Amino acid sequence: xxxxxxxxxxxxxxxxxxxxxxxxxxxxxxxxxxxxxxxxxxxxxxxxxxxxxxxxxxxxxxxxxxxxxxxxxxxxxxxxxxxxxxxxxxxxxxxxxxxxxxxxxxxxxxxxxxxxxxxxxxxxxxxxxxxxxxxxxxxxxxxxxxxxxxxxxxxxxxxxxxxxxxxxxxxxxxxxxxxxxxxxxxxxxxxxxxxxxxxxxxxxxxxxxxxxxxxxxxxxxxxxxxxxxxxxxxxxxxxxx
DNA sequence: GCGACAG
DNA sequence: ATCTTGTCGC
Numbered sequence: 001x002x003x004x005x006x007x008x009x010x011x012x013x014x015x016x017x018x019x020x021x022x023x024x025x026x027x028x029x030x031x032x033x034x035x036x037x038x039x040x041x042x043x044x045x046x047x048x049x050x051x052x053x054x055x056x057x058x059x060x061x062x063x064x065x066x067x068x069x070x071x072x073x074x075x076x077x078x079x080x081x082x083x084x085x086x087x088x089x090x091x092x093x094x095x096x097x098x099x100x101x102x103x104x105x106x107x108x109x110x111x112x113x114x115x116x117x118x119x120x121x122x123x124x125x126x127x128x129x130x131x132x133x134x135x136x137x138x139x140x141x142x143x144x145x146x147x148x149x150x151x152x153x154x155x156x157x158x159x160x161x162x163x164x165x166x167x168x169x170x171x172x173x174x175x176x177x178x179x180x181x182x183x184x185x186x187x188x189x190x191x192x193x194x195x196x197x198x199x200x201x202x203x204x205x206x207x208x209x210x211x212x213x214x215x216x217x218x219x220x221x222x223x224x225x226x227x228x229x230x231x232x233x234x235x236x237x238x239x240x241x
Numbered sequence: 242g243c244g245a246c247a248g
Numbered sequence: 249a250t251c252t253t254g255t256c257g258c
Contacts, residue, residue, distance in 0.1 A: 053248075057250040092249070094246040101248075123247050133247070154247045188258080193247085230250095 018089065018103055025090060025099045032098075033132040035140045041199040042118060042145040048073045048212060049116025050221025051108075051138065053101045054229035055092075056237075063087040065236060066104035067228035069221060070116050076212065076220045082111035083232040094154065095129055098137030105138055118145040118200070120212060120221040125197035125205075127172055127180040129155050139198025146197025147205040148180070149222050153193060158182040162191055169206070181206055189217040 019025040053066045064086055070079040084107035090100045101123075109115070125135030125148030135148030156174030162184050172180040172193055180195030181202065196205050212219035218226070 053249085055248080055249055092248060094248090097248055128247080148247085150247050152247065155245090 019099055022090060022093055022096060025096050028099075029130045029132050032137060032140050033130055036126070036131060036136045036196075037199045038126070038196055038201065039199075040201045040204050042204075045073050045117045045145075045208065047071070047079065047114060047116045048076075048221050049109075049112075049119035050122075050219075050223070050225035051105050051119050052122040052222055052225035052229045053104060054226075054233040056233070061087050062089055062091055063236075064089065064101060064104045065229050065233040066101065066108045067225050067232055068105060068108040068112055068116075068119070069224045069228055070112060070114060071212075071221055071224065073117070073211075076214050078224060080113055081224075081228045082108045083228065084108040084111065085232070085236060097123055098132060098134040101134050102137050102141055106141060109142060116144070118147065118208065119197070120147050120149055120209065120219055120225075121197060122149065122151075122218075122222045122226060124148045124150045124154050124180070124193065125195040127154060127156060127174070127193060127195035133195065133197070135195070135197030143198075145199040147200060147209060148193075148195045148197050149209060149219060150193040150195075151190070151218075155179070158191075164188070167210070178202070183209065185213055185219075186215070186217045192218065 048071045050069045069081040086104040121135035124133030139146030159171040162168045168184040171178045182191040
């Protein structure tokens with residue numbers, strides 16, 4: 001079955017046309033959310049991707065530094081990384097994070113020499129009031145499998161208390177729907193919240209995230225992407241200042 | 242009107 | 249998100 005062209009190819013937001021205002025972004029969300037594929041539509045995952053951005057705390061120019069890293073899925077060894085810097089987009093607004101981060105992430109993705117089979121994104125995917133967390137947003141725009149791994153809850157509640165041991169998990173429920181899973185990845189650390197981004201089911205997402213853990217609270221791909229984005233920002237500041 | 246609110 | 253070194257604890 002042929003899949004519809006990517007949002008990028010279709011000229012949908014974040015690519016050719018980016019919203020300049022929050023109101024405009026909100027109007028664009030339903031069309032993007034409708035393109036999310038919540039089932040497994042991916043091949044063997046050999047190259048893992050990680051995505052994150054770093055910003056200055058108070059920045060009138062609204063500069064975002066994005067990093068995309070790739071790792072060998074089996075060994076979790078780093079393969080490559082790429083960065084991109086964009087400015088003048090939307091500020092951080094809960095629920096509209098994708099519009100702020102995706103443009104720079106797409107640019108970083110395009111700079112990667114080898115494309116990841118699946119991307120772990122720092123932030124929620126489906127666990128979002130409009131079903132369009134940054135992980136879904138990025139996945140739809142690139143038409144690539146993505147998973148959201150967030151460090152705190154945007155919407156919903158954890159259905160049951162989590163045990164202290166790594167691997168403990170419980171559904172993240174909102175309005176009677178299971179949007180994701182709270183997962184304890186490390187003893188003594190707060191859980192992370194896993195939700196689907198695009199072209200992956202929740203059970204598969206959970207399995208892949210657990211396979212990407214290497215003893216830290218965050219899976220390796222997003223952990224490395226976080227580091228890379230931070231370095232990119234610091235280097236840019238040093239070079240500009 | 243009040244409280245919540247990824248990064 | 250970011251400001252930030254050492255330090256308390258398993």
